[in-house]
Amino acid sequence: MSDSVFLAGDENWWRQAVVYQVYPRSFKDSNGDGLGDIKGITSKVDYIAELGVDAIWLSPFYPSALADGGYDVADYRDVDPKLGSLADFDEMIKAYHSKGIRVFVDVVPNHSSDLHVWFQEALASEPGSAARDRYIFRDGKGENGELAPNDWPSHFGPTAWTRTTNPDGTPGQWYLHLFAPEQPDFNWDNQEVIDDFKKTMRFWSDRGVDGFRIDVAHALKKDMSEPYPYIENYDVKHIPLDGSHHLFDRDDVMEIYRGWREIFNSYDPPRVAVAEAWVPAARRPRYASPETLGQAFNFDLLAAPWSARKFKKSIEFNLDLSEKSGSSSTWVLSNHDVIRHATRYGLPKKTDYEKWVMTDGTSPELDRELGLSRARAATMLVLALPGSTYMYQGEELGLFEVADLPGQVLQDPIWLRDGKTRKGRDGCRVPLPWEKGGSSFGFGTGSAHLPQPAWFAGYSVEFEEAQEDSTLKLYRAALKLRKELLTDENLEFVDSKRKVVHFVRPNGWHNITNFGKKPIALPAGSVQLTSAPLVDGKLPGNATAWITE
Structure with missing residues (x-):
């Protein structure tokens, strides 16, 4: 068994941590079967350590028929044999802990696999x-x-x-089943269900797991009494603020999380958890309170257009929410469920991304140079904010969405169950390119479980290692500098032009992001890092600079 003794004592490590999401089946294949696996994750510990993150979060790696990318769990306390064994998992934990990197795992409590x-x-x-x-x-x-x-x-x-x-x-x-038919919903009024998930939390905590990402955290408790209400769809705007929805965000779900918190607090340091809770923002602090899960995802920037006003408004709003909960905010630009942000920022405003993917990414046309410059700038901005940053594998390479996957290779139940009218999320789940060539760009020795495009060669780790101005090199520099500059969670905005977001953190650390097109003059100070080269001493459009006084 692994433990976290070397990390004991710091109970607040998570408040401003950078967490790197690993989608196991698409990260690194160690045995050539086309699927990423646990040994593959272990083999890249040096890469993750050099990147400079504080923790990794593993999407589900449990036994699964893959009806929903592993979120259909057949056994919550084991590893899918196709991905390895519990012994492999223990070795992985040991390897990452030896580098001072903590490990989160995904827990899926709303539903199991129909094979459970x-x-x-x-x-x-x-x-x-x-x-x-x-x-x-x-x-x-x-x-x-x-x-x-x-x-x-x-x-x-x-x-x-x-x-x-x-x-x-x-x-x-x-x-x-609120999701696929292969994902039957648990009855969380049943004591056996409650007790078994407590057993699961202890099982992984005892193995050295440091934190948990809680899938669909808002949907566990349900009112199944008749008469049943009409529910058109599950848009957050239809969830009331009084906890009365029959399926989502009911007040009594907090009883479950208070029970989990007792378990988390029995470890040193306490285990942490972050809720995936698609609820009205005013209700989010309940999931992030110290008495429940402790942190909740803020997904606002996933929907925010490239706009200084929208970004600043979102930052102010979410910092206020985190203060109300006693937690720290979380910042997310990409994950396994959404179009990669280098792509979003390179498409015209108000683009319907689902329709865009259905055109194989041809209409409207993606401006890759614009998208990547904005993505780099946005990453530096969120890394300068108080709170935790959750990154998604491949964003450090500047990967774009793979929009032209043919229908016959798609695996997402959104495609398979919804009349093939939406391609779903496979485009951001294509296996990573580690090398410039080979049958799967170094992902494995054979073909990958989703086909990789030829342009991956120019975004591979091997290629970017040799480029001084690569996105990978920028991420490494930003994460290293962040650790040197980081202190408390204070932030103060500085009056600036309409298309600029400028704030200062303790230690005189200034973040200036230019959302406009024209270069802007920078304030006095020492320029520590920029997302794009300065132009005659000015910060170009769609770029971020970090300056110290």
């Missing part, structure tokens, strides 16, 4: 049985129960209900 032993037991059991009570089974409507219990939609298709078949072959009850 509990769900298989439920299917073989009678309606009303204890086995079925761990999930949400209901009788159908209509003369013979042939109609779904209600018309609630799924995130991945038209209905959130699937009818079962009884052991004798006759039609049976229906079960709820």
Whole structure:
């Protein structure tokens, strides 16, 4: 077993940490089967250490049929045999801890895989049985129960209900799945479910895991009483502020997280957790309080256009929220669920990204130079902010979305379950390019599980290592300098031009981001780092500078 003794004592390490998200199946393949794996993650510990992050976060690596990229978990306390073993996991933890890098794992508590032993037991059991009570089974409507219990939609298709078949072959009850049919929702009013997830939290904490990312943290508790309300879709704007939604952000979900917090606080240092909670912003502090999970994702910048006014407004708003919760804010520009930010910033404002991907990225045309310059500037800006920064693998290379994946290779249930009208998220999940050549650009010795484009060669680690002005070199420099400049979580905005965001942190650390097109004069001081070369001593458009007094 691994432990975190070498890291004990610093209970607040997470408040301004930089966390690097690893999507295991697309990070590094160690055995040539086309899938990234645990040994592959271990093999790149030196790369991650040189990058300069404080922690890595692993998306699900558990046994899974991959109905939803691993978020359909068949066993919460094991490693998928295709990705390795628990012994491999222990070696990985040991390797990263030896470099002073902490490890987060993804936990998926809203639903399991339909292959989970509990769900298989439920299917073989009678309606009303204890086995079925761990999930949400209901009788159908209509003369013979042939109609779904209600018309609630799924995130991945038209209905959130699937009818079962009884052991004798006759039609049976229906079960709820807010995502794919292979992802039945747990019943969090069931004590066995509550107790088993506490066991899972202890299991990974005992192995040395330092933190947890909680998937769909707002959806565990549900009001399944009739009459069922009409729910058109699951947009956050439809979630009320009083905790009364039947499926999301109910007040009693905090009971679960208070129980987890007791477990987290029994370790030294306390284990940390961050909620993926798509809820109205005013409700977000509940998930981030010291009594519950401790931190919650702020996804506002995922939707913010390239605008000084929008960025500043989002920063001010979220710093205020974090103060209310007693937590620190989180800053996210890309992750495994969204179009990469180098692409978003290179497309015209108000582009419908789903429609853009459906054109294979041809309409409107992507301005790569503009997108990358803005992405580099945005990264330096968020790294200068108080709070945690969560990065997504490949953004340090300046990777763009792979928009032209053909339909026959797509794996995302959004594509498979929604009438093939949306390509989904595979474009940001294409395996990383480590080398300039080879069958999979150094990802593995064979082909990758998603095809990589030819242009990956010029964005590979090998290529960027040789370029002094590469995005990889910028990330390394920014992360190193950040550690030298970082102190407390204070920030003060400086009056500036309309298209400029200028703030100062303690130690006289100034961040100036030029959202406009024209170069601007910089304030007096020592220029420490810029995202683009200065032009006659001025900061060009779509660029950020760090200056110290």
